[in-house]
Amino acid sequence: MTSSAQQRLEAIQKTIAPTSTSQAENPPFPYPVPNSTVSFWRTELHPLDSHRSTPELPESCDVVVIGAGYTGVATVHHLLEGREERDAGRGIVVLEAREACSGATGRNGGHLKPDVYFNIPKYQKMYGPTMATTIAAFESSQIHAVKALVDKEKIDCDFTLTRAVDACLDQAHADKALAEFEALVESGEPSTRDVCCKVGKEAEALSGVKGAKVAFSFTAGHVWPYKMVMHLLQRAVDRGVNLQTNTPVLSISDTASKEGYYTLTTQRGPLLAKKILFATNAYTSSLLPSYTEKIVPVRGICTRITCPPGTTPPYLPNSTSVRYGPGWYDYQIPRLDGSIVVGGARHKFMHDLKEWYNVTDDSRLIEPAVSHFENGLMQNTYSGWENSGAKLDRAWTGIMGYTSDLMPHIGAVPGKANQYICAGFNGHGMPLILLATKGVAKMIREDCSFEETGIPGAFKTTEERLKDKQNAILDSKPQ
Ligand SMILES: Cc1cc2nc3c(=O)[nH]c(=O)nc-3n(C[C@H](O)[C@H](O)[C@H](O)COP(=O)(O)OP(=O)(O)OC[C@H]3O[C@@H](n4cnc5c(N)ncnc54)[C@H](O)[C@@H]3O)c2cc1C
Numbered sequence: 001m002t003s004s005a006q007q008r009l010e011a012i013q014k015t016i017a018p019t020s021t022s023q024a025e026n027p028p029f030p031y032p033v034p035n036s037t038v039s040f041w042r043t044e045l046h047p048l049d050s051h052r053s054t055p056e057l058p059e060s061c062d063v064v065v066i067g068a069g070y071t072g073v074a075t076v077h078h079l080l081e082g083r084e085e086r087d088a089g090r091g092i093v094v095l096e097a098r099e100a101c102s103g104a105t106g107r108n109g110g111h112l113k114p115d116v117y118f119n120i121p122k123y124q125k126m127y128g129p130t131m132a133t134t135i136a137a138f139e140s141s142q143i144h145a146v147k148a149l150v151d152k153e154k155i156d157c158d159f160t161l162t163r164a165v166d167a168c169l170d171q172a173h174a175d176k177a178l179a180e181f182e183a184l185v186e187s188g189e190p191s192t193r194d195v196c197c198k199v200g201k202e203a204e205a206l207s208g209v210k211g212a213k214v215a216f217s218f219t220a221g222h223v224w225p226y227k228m229v230m231h232l233l234q235r236a237v238d239r240g241v242n243l244q245t246n247t248p249v250l251s252i253s254d255t256a257s258k259e260g261y262y263t264l265t266t267q268r269g270p271l272l273a274k275k276i277l278f279a280t281n282a283y284t285s286s287l288l289p290s291y292t293e294k295i296v297p298v299r300g301i302c303t304r305i306t307c308p309p310g311t312t313p314p315y316l317p318n319s320t321s322v323r324y325g326p327g328w329y330d331y332q333i334p335r336l337d338g339s340i341v342v343g344g345a346r347h348k349f350m351h352d353l354k355e356w357y358n359v360t361d362d363s364r365l366i367e368p369a370v371s372h373f374e375n376g377l378m379q380n381t382y383s384g385w386e387n388s389g390a391k392l393d394r395a396w397t398g399i400m401g402y403t404s405d406l407m408p409h410i411g412a413v414p415g416k417a418n419q420y421i422c423a424g425f426n427g428h429g430m431p432l433i434l435l436a437t438k439g440v441a442k443m444i445r446e447d448c449s450f451e452e453t454g455i456p457g458a459f460k461t462t463e464e465r466l467k468d469k470q471n472a473i474l475d476s477k478p479q
Pocket of ligand 1: 032066067068069070071072095096097098099100101102103104105106107108109110111112113247248249250279280281282283284286287299300301302343397398399400422423424425426427428429430431433
């Protein structure tokens with residue numbers, strides 16, 4: 001082990017086994033911590049959760065995927081697509097720092113909600129109308145792509161095709177959202193064809209949300225993310241992919257050997273790999289320092305709310321985002337088991353940067369948010385839920401990868417031959433990852449360019465983006 005890898009190992013060990021909370025809050029670089037809060041999705045663990053395909057790491061491989069979340073696993077799925085050989089996965093190694101699917105994917109809201117209108121005006125300003133349309137189309141196409149995958153692979157993951165409803169409570173915010181939406185319709189933006197917009201009493205009726213001033217509904221989905229990803233992972237392992245959980249990568253050699261191999265240093269020894277995919281989302285800059293401040297770990301919170309047996313509050317057919325004002329919202333995803341997955345509450349803690357910005361500690365809750373969810377959120381929000389007895393069943397935190405310009409970083413790592421990245425989903429990976437990873441797998445398999453993948457150009461990771469000084473994450477913080 002090189003001395004720099006040794007130093008990182010010592011630093012990580014301090015982070016992994018922090019002796020104080022402040023050490024966990026301020027790791028020397030972004031790194032998954034142990035003893036993470038247990039999400040609802042991870043209450044039924046898959047046999048591969050802590051799996052190691054072989055007792056020792058293989059010596060070398062063709063492709064190493066770092067990170068076994070949705071991104072890493074979906075990429076492997078695409079790498080194997082269309083390959084008939086039973087052992088087509090031989091030569092692919094997946095290294096995961098903690099348990100499989102224990103990062104953001106195993107701790108999110110499970111909401112597949114494409115952005116078909118809300119941020120489109122912002123993207124028009126940033127990237128022009130054509131790119132904004134491309135991004136909206138890319139997102140909305142993923143709902144049916146995920147459904148097709150789940151149907152084809154017969155994945156038992158509670159996939160539900162639904163409508164997402166955004167309900168704005170604040171009049172000024174509602175007026176702005178309505179005006180922007182009407183301008184998009186006027187301009188012929190294709191993604192608005194799937195949007196139903198209602199105002200006043202009809203907004204309350206469409207959303208079920210008391211006091212909604214305007215409501216927008218559009219096609220969306222929800223899923224048990226852990227079950228979906230673990231199913232794909234099982235298929236990959238069955239086809240010879242070598243999975244190594246609890247194996248953090250500590251460092252990677254700067255250059256490849258003359259045979260074309262990079263050396264990855266792990267706590268369990270080295271691994272040589274010809275191609276590397278960083279599916280490390282929030283934690284990317286620990287291995288790729290050029291992404292420091294470009295992909296920032298941001299902590300979020302999610303909960304599950306249940307009603308006591310025998311109570312039958314009105315059925316909520318849609319998933320809902322209740323928008324209190326600019327950047328302030330909660331989202332509710334009613335599950336078919338009668339429970340509701342609820343997240344958001346940013347307005348309760350965003351003023352306190354140390355709770356969320358550059359934070360990798362998902363072993364602790366965010367107390368102001370928990371109080372917000374505990375204090376009758378469903379009762380206060382939805383008509384007919386006043387006497388539902390709805391109460392908090394479970395709360396957990398997770399770490400998202402926010403990017404300084406609000407776009408994911410996808411493609412070839414600048415200046416590093418045969419290294420690829422697919423990360424920085426800004427808390428919004430579910431309607432992006434399946435088709436983004438299809439493109440990345442094409443790059444890895446066929447050595448093709450980013451432009452040949454069909455991924456929106458604004459997502460391409462470039463030297464220019466890495467040099468850019470803006471920080472839209474802090475700019476978007478509710479005031
Ligand atoms: C509370 C919360 C709620 C969310 N809700 C939604 C939602 O409803 N809808 C939506 O679209 N998105 C949501 N998101 C965001 C979504 O979960 C992410 O965009 C998505 O899961 C990212 O997937 P990923 O595979 O890229 O990252 P992850 O699932 O985080 O996977 C990255 C993996 O890399 C591993 N890793 C990192 N560094 C190393 C290393 N050095 N060595 C080995 N392994 C390493 C990590 O341990 C981790 O398992 C939410 C996120 C959170 C935290």
